[in-house]
Amino acid sequence: MQPPKKLHEDWIAVILAFLTIGLVIAGLRPALPRYSWSSGGDLWHQISDTANLLKAGTLFLWVLGSLLLARFLARDYQPAALFRGLVTIVLISLLAQLITSNKQLKDLGLEVVLFSLLLGLFISNVIGLPAWVKPALQTELYIKIGLVLLGTNVIFGDILEAGLLGIIQSVLVVFTVWYFTFWLCKMLGLDDEFRMMISSAVSICGVSAAIATSGAIEGDNKKLSHVISLVMIVAIPMMLFMPYIANWAGMSPAVAGAWLGGTIDTSGAVVAAGTVLGKEALKYATIVKFSQNVLLGIAAFLISLYWSYNKKKANYEKPTLRTIWDRFPKFVLGFMAASLLFSFVLPAPVVAAVKGPLKELQTYWFALAFTCIGLETTFKDIFSMENGKPALAFIIAQLFNIFFTLIVAYLVFK
Template sequence: MSTSTKFTIHEDWTVVILSFLIIGISLFIFIPEVPVFSWSDTGDLTAKVFNFKNLKIIFIQFIYLIFIGTLGVFLIGKSVKYFLFTFPALYFLTLVALLLAGNSAIKSVNLEAVIFSLLIGLAIGNFFKLPEWFRAALSTEVFVKIGLVLLGTSVIFSDILKAGSLGLIQALFVVLSVWYFAFWLCRKLKVDDELAMMISSAVSICGVSAAIATSGAIKGDAKKLSYVISIVLITAVPMMIFMPLIAQYFNFPEEVTGAWLGGSIDTSGAVAASGTLVGETALKISTIVKFSQNVLLGLAAFAISVYWTYSQNASSETVESKPTLKVIWQRFPKFVIGFITASLLFSFLITAETRDNVKDSLKNLQGIWFALAFTSIGLETNFKDLLANNSRKPLYAFLLAQLFNIIITLIIAFFLFS
């Protein structure tokens, strides 16, 4: 009697395959158009967003995404049928989030689409009982990791080096000092190791992307990731508003202010908005510093995955036992290879002209995959249970680590940029 084995590919390798399929389509077949979601009033909404041309672009994007998603679900061995039932609803909810974020009043306070994606998902996931098959069909990890690999296409080394090495030096000092302090603080407050790793990376590196990459590297709980992301997004708003005011009150030099904002505010959108409030120089420096931290994301995910493999192996077996290179490779997050490869490809092998042609489209696709992931995370998460299980210690740890981040980044910014 013969038995058949279902063909599957490891999730991270599937993500790398899908991400480079997306990049290949943009480079060699066609460049997906970017839908318009910007509007200011109902008349504007009808004229710009709900016109036939834009609706057609949105529909083509839906077909494109469901094709990529279905291929991914098939390769990792999940139910294609349930995915095809689930994805249209997920896409619709994400479109609502993009529409809300596209309003000019909301844009003026720089609330990003991912905030609305998460809130919509949390509202539905917490107030309505979703079928188990619906939750199981959500491919959150795949969506997140595709977005991260595509993020690598925007990390161009020449752009950073052109602006000098100070941004990278600051990023390195801030990341190392803040990460270590945050992790030490989490341990002191008895926050569990998974949450501690995500919080430390989110505060020290680049907010949401770092939390996601860390969760992927340690195979973390999506509910804990949702908790960290929520804190990051909520705290970014007051920081974005008050830090430029503090800098102006104390007459900090614009270069110092830019380095301070870029090194301590956790989301790229909030960094850009706060830099704009100060001036052109501050905007430029803040963007370079934040970009420099993004460059360190791949290296950080690699280091975290190796550390996690060693520490978990030691705690689960014996203190003396050490994982072999084979075990480290098995547990290593392969999407990090995709991120670094995409960055190297777009930094050194693709012409500037080609890069300029595809960058807006790839940035839009990166954004939509992240937005889909945040909607999924919200749908999967019971926020009340999460708060009950974790108490408020992770929140205290995050806020104290963020305060340390603000102070140490300002000191380093003065030392390097004044």
């Protein structure tokens, strides 16, 4: 029997994500271990708890099974090497979850993906990455699966219920900030790939947009990892300080929430920052961020169209619809399909029952992905690549985003 034809990684991510959705709807719902501690004794008791050990083991087997299927579809069979590396990545991600479950850190709203990244960076920069871990460093696959699952939580009804104002703000901010960042990167002499990825990351929705843009332009993976690291590092001070600035400035909950949702680049960080300001601010922050997530599919299509027609090499054939289709990141279609499925097709009781478990699985895939990003990144690369110009461009563009979004939020929600 002949093995199936090799599939593109985007399609593999979509298949795995929808297989996950189907299994969760059918009743198979693995959950993250539950930890909450303030002392070493509490921590050890919860680590050794049988229920938590079973949950951790089930998630490991879930991911291992998913990756073995991914390797089969890609016709790349290295199960032994995959197993050794995955054990390490899962343990690092579990350690990140243990850290964020500390009661004092919980009050700050810090995310597991942040500590997954930081632990990975520590190992990569201080200890060194063992070669046997590398086969399991499937960063883009992990993120793409998580992004398709993210679509299950982007419900069009929730966005429309909050009114047209959040969508108007999102459109204004995304297009203005994108073009400013694109111009700024050009002024700093960055190449076209960096310009596209940084512009999308700053203006749309951070990591998700960077991945989608890289897929649309067939970008360099090293540049993509660089941009993702910048997104996460810059999001930390924004998440911590922007809520307090909003309080100090006396912003209304609607303005403050719209400001946070339009500027902070990761959905989890948006929720953490919005929670500090209360339920009303969190509502508007979430709606604006989800509105930007919805724009991801449109942006990916426009970027693939632009790249196909304007970035032709010498002797490159005239772009066709097939060219655009080949460049379009297919996992974005999965994201949109999942959103439409949960918005308009599935019964409300089913959606309510499975959104939580799917959100946890999405978080787990993202945690694994950010562990990999940290393991693949060195601080020397972050601050020395292109003489630090990508980092400078990202920071300046994010500052512009902060001030411009604040002005738009005041105009729209005042």
